[in-house]
Amino acid sequence: MAHAAWKWMVVAVGVGVGVLACSDDDEGGGGGGGDGGPITFDAGVNRVRPGFGEDPGQPVGKTFVFPPGVELAGVPYGASDATKDCGNGVAPIGTGPAVLVCVPLRNTTGGPVQLTFEPGLVVLNTAPSRIQNGMLIDREPITVPPTGMGPGGVDAGSDGGSEEEVFLLPLHMYCLNEARGPSEQGGTFELGPVSSDPDIQELLRLIENKRIENEDDADVVQDALYSITEYNGLTDDDRKAIAALKNR
Known part of the structure; x- marks a missing residue:
């Protein structure tokens, strides 16, 4: 899939009092809304899914396992607000426009290792801010070079x-949480599970061979996700919009 980084805005939506919402425009559009009006959250139209929407708890799924010799080298954190990257020239994995996270990795094998973060991987906000959990929907392998010890000195921070x-x-x-804000630079995250939610799995199957080339394409995916996280699951309109995306 093509890489993209689009600027999303934090907007207020009416739920008695305003709350922050993750959106790409000032209409607060999300899955299941349909009319561009204010979004409300009603337990009567929401299937409970821990960690999604405003449902408490941890998302359900299988633990993500790194290949031998590769591991986390620190706490994942929000990418640069200005450049949307981690400042090292590495191209991002994924087409999501709002939850942008730098994952520090250590490769102790002495040689390059291929790593694939699976579609459906959840990354959980651990900062005190009311920030989104995020989900990766792309499957793209990346080669992790060997890491070791580099020179120190004042300029290197040692x-x-x-x-x-x-x-x-x-x-x-x-x-994954429509009423919360997008990621913040430096905010902390942790890797969660690869979601086993059946509706998420259906979405991943539908978009597996589709191209996400621009903001409108990303909106289709995000709206479909909101139909799952905030409501009861994918709608016929979601499925038609996904089917209309270009094939890879």
Whole structure:
């Protein structure tokens, strides 16, 4: 899939008092709304899914496992607000426009290792801010180079010895909590499970061979996700919009 990084705005929607919402325009459009009006959250139209929407708990799924020799080298954190990346020239994985996270990786094998973050991977906000959890919907392998110890010194942020090199991978993900804000630069995250939710799995099957080339395409995916996270699941309109996307 083509990489993209689009600027989304944080907008207020009416739920008694205004709340922050993850949206790409000032209409607050989300799955199941349909008329561009204010979004309300009603337990009567929401299937409970832990960690999605405003449902409490941790998302359900299988644990993501790194290949041998590759592991987290620190706490994942929000990418740059200005550049949407991690400052190291590595192209982002994913087409999601709102939850942008840098994942620090360590490769101790001494050689390159291929790594694939699976579609449906959830990344959980751990900062005190009311920020989205994110989901990766793309499957793209990446080669993680070997990491080791680099030269230190004042410029490297050390006391003159050596410091660990890490590989920073940007993940560009979609929103899972419509009433919350997009990621913030430096905000902390943790890797969650690969979702086993059957409606999420249906969405992933439908978009597996589709191209997400621009903001309108990303809106189709995000609206479909909101139909799942905020309501009861994919609608016929979601399926038609996905079917209309270009094939890879």
